[in-house]
Amino acid sequence: xxxxxxxxxxxxLSELVNSMDSLRMQIRELEKKYHxxxxxxxxxxxxxxxxxLNEQFLSVYIRALALCDCFRD
Numbered sequence: 006x007x008x009x010x011x012x013x014x015x016x017x018l019s020e021l022v023n024s025m026d027s028l029r030m031q032i033r034e035l036e037k038k039y040h041x042x043x044x045x046x047x048x049x050x051x052x053x054x055x056x057x058l059n060e061q062f063l064s065v066y067i068r069a070l071a072l073c074d075c076f077r078d
Contacts, residue, residue: 007075022069022073035055
């Protein structure tokens, strides 16, 4: 354990990463539902937005995972 005195921070980061994982899965499901092949302009715009959101969120999620990974049990 390399985080003595920082147990609360470790717990908070773990909770954050778990929440982010759930949100990322929800974004992916919406991205699958509203894909480029959907008819209509609104669906196409939604697909473009969700794809971009997923890419940006993935970047932040990976950074949070890396920070959480610094804490070893």
